[in-house]
Amino acid sequence: MASGIQAYDVIVIGAGFSGMYMIKALRDKLGLKVLAYEAGEAVGGTWYWNRYPGARCDSDSYIYCFTWDKQLLQDWEWSERYPEQPEILRYLEQVAERHDLKRDIQFNTRVTGAEFDETDNLWHVHTDKGETATARYLIAAVGSLSETNLPQFKGLEKFQGKWCHTSRFPNGGINFTAKRVAVVGTGATAVQAIPEIAQQAKQLTVFQRTANYCVPARNGKVDPELINARKNDYDGVVKRIKESFFGFEYNFIPKSVLEVTSEEREREFDRMWDEGGFAFWLAYYQDMFFSQEANDLCADYIKRKIRKTVKDPVVAEKLIPKGHPYGTKRQPLDSNYYETFNKDNVVLVDANTDGPIEEITARGIRAGGKEYEFDIIIFATGFDAMTGPLKALHVKGRGGRKLGELWADGPHTYLGISIAGFPNFFTITGPQSPSVLSNMPVSIEQHVEWIADCIDMMSKTGKATIEATPEAQEQWGAHVNEIVNGTLMPRANSWYMSANIAGKPRAFLPYLGPEGVGGYRRKCDEVAAKDYEGFTLA
Numbered sequence: 001m002a003s004g005i006q007a008y009d010v011i012v013i014g015a016g017f018s019g020m021y022m023i024k025a026l027r028d029k030l031g032l033k034v035l036a037y038e039a040g041e042a043v044g045g046t047w048y049w050n051r052y053p054g055a056r057c058d059s060d061s062y063i064y065c066f067t068w069d070k071q072l073l074q075d076w077e078w079s080e081r082y083p084e085q086p087e088i089l090r091y092l093e094q095v096a097e098r099h100d101l102k103r104d105i106q107f108n109t110r111v112t113g114a115e116f117d118e119t120d121n122l123w124h125v126h127t128d129k130g131e132t133a134t135a136r137y138l139i140a141a142v143g144s145l146s147e148t149n150l151p152q153f154k155g156l157e158k159f160q161g162k163w164c165h166t167s168r169f170p171n172g173g174i175n176f177t178a179k180r181v182a183v184v185g186t187g188a189t190a191v192q193a194i195p196e197i198a199q200q201a202k203q204l205t206v207f208q209r210t211a212n213y214c215v216p217a218r219n220g221k222v223d224p225e226l227i228n229a230r231k232n233d234y235d236g237v238v239k240r241i242k243e244s245f246f247g248f249e250y251n252f253i254p255k256s257v258l259e260v261t262s263e264e265r266e267r268e269f270d271r272m273w274d275e276g277g278f279a280f281w282l283a284y285y286q287d288m289f290f291s292q293e294a295n296d297l298c299a300d301y302i303k304r305k306i307r308k309t310v311k312d313p314v315v316a317e318k319l320i321p322k323g324h325p326y327g328t329k330r331q332p333l334d335s336n337y338y339e340t341f342n343k344d345n346v347v348l349v350d351a352n353t354d355g356p357i358e359e360i361t362a363r364g365i366r367a368g369g370k371e372y373e374f375d376i377i378i379f380a381t382g383f384d385a386m387t388g389p390l391k392a393l394h395v396k397g398r399g400g401r402k403l404g405e406l407w408a409d410g411p412h413t414y415l416g417i418s419i420a421g422f423p424n425f426f427t428i429t430g431p432q433s434p435s436v437l438s439n440m441p442v443s444i445e446q447h448v449e450w451i452a453d454c455i456d457m458m459s460k461t462g463k464a465t466i467e468a469t470p471e472a473q474e475q476w477g478a479h480v481n482e483i484v485n486g487t488l489m490p491r492a493n494s495w496y497m498s499a500n501i502a503g504k505p506r507a508f509l510p511y512l513g514p515e516g517v518g519g520y521r522r523k524c525d526e527v528a529a530k531d532y533e534g535f536t537l538a
């Protein structure tokens with residue numbers, strides 16, 4: 001090896017939930033030499049970068065954590081039903097300390113490229129610090145929603161106030177007191193941030209392109225008896241979430257909404273609405289994702305709630321979702337979101353009725369021919385989801401083939417974990433895996449454990465490379481698309497469908513398996529049990 005080039009068994013990119021567990025699994029269980037590169041200055045990934053006001057996980061805290069550290073499951077006390085960003089960061093810091101992970105993480109270092117060298121069967125990985133290192137295996141633990149989408153608004157460079165994207169919020173926050181603030185976007189992030197910013201700002205103007213269906217989060221303290229009951233039954237909880245559809249303790253109601261009486265339907269709606277959280281989305285009648293008629297009944301219930309909550313009927317009408325079925329975009333959870341539009345200092349500018357954003361000016365935003373003046377603009381415009389973070393790594397596989405070129409028309413993977421022509425390269429919660437359609441830690445742990453077992457098998461059998469076959473990859477892609485095309489999901493211009501960004505080729509990004517994360521886990525295990533069916537081992 002040329003001097004100055006460090007050699008590792010495995011290089012992991014990213015030190016969020018997935019990178020951290022990957023280090024643990026490879027180093028402490030398999031005894032491998034591992035290095036993780038992390039662009040941030042600390043662990044946390046998503047929770048390191050997304051520091052906007054109101055940032056909070058939409059999964060219940062008792063299942064938004066690692067399940068492999070059983071002692072920590074017992075010891076850690078979450079303060080509320082949904083963990084807030086600083087609390088999740090503290091939790092991950094604690095995990096890093098307990099397992100001494102930081103000694104194998106190089107912080108403040110971004111991977112700028114990596115290529116597979118067919119002469120030595122090693123990955124050569126380059127960083128923005130000018131270093132190159134080699135590894136037998138390369139693992140992308142870069143998260144699904146880490147590549148910021150800042151739309152190319154004309155004139156942004158002219159704006160004389162302050163602006164910021166929610167995923168790059170300054171550490172220490174922004175003081176909105178006495179300021180005129182704009183928030184662009186009304187996705188899950190904006191729905192969390194808007195009520196918080198509205199409490200501080202002199203005036204808040206929200207620019208909405210598509211109205212969303214929001215359901216109540218119902219955050220708050222959790223009953224200590226329930227906390228204890230869960231702690232006493234953590235093995236049961238973990239088993240249930242692993243076998244479930246979405247990685248939560250939710251199941252669909254196993255009948256059609258069309259076959260129940262309107263009284264029963266209304267009772268169930270009320271129950272889920274009162275329960276709060278993803279129950280409404282993920283524990284609804286089973287035909288909600290498949291039948292427009294069933295879906296309309298659910299959508300109508302939420303529309304009635306919006307009209308009841310928002311006092312000004314003109315504003316309420318703007319907030320009523322139109323043109324996409326309920327549940328086909330990521331469900332935002334509402335903590336005073338709709339109520340915020342009753343405040344005197346809050347204005348809603350809707351692209352459909354008031355006109356779209358035309359440009360950013362020196363003083364603010366021009367939309368629908370009118371200029372609005374601001375001191376601060378917050379872009380809550382989301383991410384180049386799933387494929388974006390992987391393309392940004394500039395990886396090259398066999399023959400110098402660039403991932404970005406291979407994916408010019410959307411992702412091509414086998415199981416969302418491997419890519420044909422990219423030997424010994426794995427993607428944790430990659431495109432075409434359940435990932436963002438699940439409670440993330442559940443899917444992360446499944447991928448990490450599968451990859452670690454695979455690498456263990458490789459060393460025990462003395463194999464040098466493993467890669468997906470093009471045929472298995474093609475079949476998997478066809479399967480992913482066939483399933484989603486049988487649902488209502490393609491009817492929305494969502495980021496799931498790659499439709500949030502102009503020019504991004506339309507493709508469904510995650511995997512909505514017929515049996516959810518439980519079925520997907522069984523499929524991956526079956527592949528491994530059949531000597532890694534669909535892979536070539538050499």
Ligand code: NAP
Pocket residue numbers: 056057058059145151184185186187188189190192208209210330357380381382383436493495499500
């Ligand atoms: P998002 O859901 O993609 O929302 C972005 C918003 O910006 C949308 O309202 C979008 O409108 C708007 N927008 C994008 N480009 C625009 C343009 N050129 N002009 C005007 N408006 C534009 O992004 P996000 O709210 O950041 O959420 C992304 C994902 O992060 C969520 O879906 C969720 O998975 C995750 N998240 C998770 C949590 C959590 O609980 N852990 C919290 C927040 C977010 P359109 O709808 O028309 O595209």
